[in-house]
Amino acid sequence: MTKLFTISELSKILNLTNPKNKKTLNHTLRYWEKKFIQIKAKKINNRRYYTYQQVEIAKKIKFLLKN
Numbered sequence: 428m429t430k431l432f433t434i435s436e437l438s439k440i441l442n443l444t445n446p447k448n449k450k451t452l453n454h455t456l457r458y459w460e461k462k463f464i465q466i467k468a469k470k471i472n473n474r475r476y477y478t479y480q481q482v483e484i485a486k487k488i489k490f491l492l493k494n
Contacts, residue, residue, distance in 0.1 A: 431476035
């Protein structure tokens with residue numbers, strides 16, 4: 428069984444946090460889901476879960492958008 432990451436865990440991995448209060452910026456990932464079909468989250472009990480492959484793709488997207 429593969430490990431699934433929640434949207435908050437993925438935000439922390441990608442360092443998508445508000446610098447003032449350290450809250451995760453989950454809305455950024457939800458926006459990316461609309462724009463990039465490669466990171467479609469799996470919904471279980473109405474919660475978003477991402478596979479390891481989707482985490483790696485999200486890292487690449489963040490890198491490309493940052494530059």
